Amino acid sequence: MNTLRSFRPLASRLQPSTLPRTVRQFSATTTRSYEYLLLSEPRPGVGQVTLNRPKVLNALCTPLINELNTALDTLNSSPTIGAIVLTGSEKAFAAGADIKEMAPLTFSEAYTTSFIESWSRLTTQIKKPIIAAVSGHALGGGCELAMMCDILYCTESANFGQPEIKLGTIPGAGGSQRLTRALGKSKAMELILTGNSFSGVEAERWGLAARTFPTSEALVEGALATAERVAGYSRVAVQAAKEVVNKSQDLSLRDGVEYERRVFHGLFGSKDQKVGMKAFAEKKKPEWTHE
Known part of the structure; x- marks a missing residue:
C-alpha cells in the first residue's frame, strides 16, 4: 500500500x-x-x-x-x-x-x-x-x-x-x-x-x-x-450496552456492577426484550421495535 x-x-x-x-x-x-x-x-x-x-x-x-x-x-x-x-x-x-x-x-x-x-x-x-x-x-x-x-x-x-x-x-x-x-x-x-x-x-x-x-x-x-x-440489533439494548461499558471508566467495580444490574433489570419488560426472547425460543430472526 x-x-x-x-x-x-x-x-x-x-x-x-x-x-x-x-x-x-x-x-x-x-x-x-x-x-x-x-x-x-x-x-x-x-x-x-x-x-x-x-x-x-x-x-x-x-x-x-x-x-x-x-x-x-x-x-x-x-x-x-x-x-x-x-x-x-x-x-x-x-x-x-x-x-x-x-x-x-x-x-x-x-x-x-x-x-x-x-x-x-x-x-x-x-x-x-x-x-x-x-x-x-x-x-x-x-x-x-x-x-x-x-x-x-x-x-x-x-x-x-x-x-x-x-x-x-x-x-x-x-x-x-x-x-x-x-x-x-x-x-x-x-x-x-x-x-x-x-x-x-x-x-x-x-x-x-x-x-x-x-x-x-x-x-x-x-x-x-x-x-x-x-x-441490526435492538437499539435499546445497544445503547444500554454502550452506557454501562462507558460507566466502567468512571465507577468502582462494586458501583459499576450495581449500575449494570439496574440497567439489565430495566430492560426486562421492554418491547425489544420480549421480541428477542420470543424470537430466540422460536429460532426466528427478531423484528426489533427499538422500544
Missing part, C-alpha cells in the same frame, strides 16, 4: 461492489452540506462521517469540530441509523489540532472554546456507538478523537501519538486520561513524556485498538461490517 498517494477520503476510492451506496448522500434528517466532512449511509442502518480537510491532513479546527457535532447529532437523531463510522483518508485520520488556530488562544479561551469542550459530546451525548476507522496519522487531537470513539479499528501502519510535550503543553481533550486507562500508567506516562508515536500494530497489542487491518480499504470494510451488524 502506498501511503503517500494523493490525499482522498477513503470512501471515494472504494468500489460500489465492495461498499454499496457508499457515496449516497445521507438524507434521513437533513440536506445540510458540509465544508470539512462527507456524510453518507453506506450500509443499511449505518451512518459514515468522513473528515475531509485534505490540505492540512484533517487538522482539527473549530469549524470542523462544529460540523462534526452537527453531523453526529443528525445521525444520533435519525430513526434509520443504528451505528456510526468515523474515518478520514488513507494518509491521515486527523494529524492533530490546527496549530494556527490554537497558538494565539489565551488560557481562558483555550479552556472554554468549543474546540475543546464540545468533544465530550462523543461520549456523553451521542447514544449510538461510534467506530473510529483510523488510517495514517492520528496525532495529538486526532489521537484523542479516535480514543473518544467506542470501538477503535486501524491499519497496521497507522501512526498514533500524543506529541504535545514537544510544543510545551500536554493533551487537552482527555488524551492523558484515556491513554492511561487503556495502556496503564507506565506506558501512558512514557508516551506522553517523550511524545513518541506508535503504530497500529502496537495499538492493538497494547489494547488501545480492537483490531488492525492490512490496508485502508480493508479497514473501512471491516468497520462498516461491524457497524452494520451492531445496527
Whole structure:
C-alpha cells in the first residue's frame, strides 16, 4: 500500500461492489452540506462521517469540530441509523489540532472554546456507538478523537501519538486520561513524556485498538461490517450496552456492577426484550421495535 498517494477520503476510492451506496448522500434528517466532512449511509442502518480537510491532513479546527457535532447529532437523531463510522483518508485520520488556530488562544479561551469542550459530546451525548476507522496519522487531537470513539479499528501502519510535550503543553481533550486507562500508567506516562508515536500494530497489542487491518480499504470494510451488524440489533439494548461499558471508566467495580444490574433489570419488560426472547425460543430472526 502506498501511503503517500494523493490525499482522498477513503470512501471515494472504494468500489460500489465492495461498499454499496457508499457515496449516497445521507438524507434521513437533513440536506445540510458540509465544508470539512462527507456524510453518507453506506450500509443499511449505518451512518459514515468522513473528515475531509485534505490540505492540512484533517487538522482539527473549530469549524470542523462544529460540523462534526452537527453531523453526529443528525445521525444520533435519525430513526434509520443504528451505528456510526468515523474515518478520514488513507494518509491521515486527523494529524492533530490546527496549530494556527490554537497558538494565539489565551488560557481562558483555550479552556472554554468549543474546540475543546464540545468533544465530550462523543461520549456523553451521542447514544449510538461510534467506530473510529483510523488510517495514517492520528496525532495529538486526532489521537484523542479516535480514543473518544467506542470501538477503535486501524491499519497496521497507522501512526498514533500524543506529541504535545514537544510544543510545551500536554493533551487537552482527555488524551492523558484515556491513554492511561487503556495502556496503564507506565506506558501512558512514557508516551506522553517523550511524545513518541506508535503504530497500529502496537495499538492493538497494547489494547488501545480492537483490531488492525492490512490496508485502508480493508479497514473501512471491516468497520462498516461491524457497524452494520451492531445496527441490526435492538437499539435499546445497544445503547444500554454502550452506557454501562462507558460507566466502567468512571465507577468502582462494586458501583459499576450495581449500575449494570439496574440497567439489565430495566430492560426486562421492554418491547425489544420480549421480541428477542420470543424470537430466540422460536429460532426466528427478531423484528426489533427499538422500544
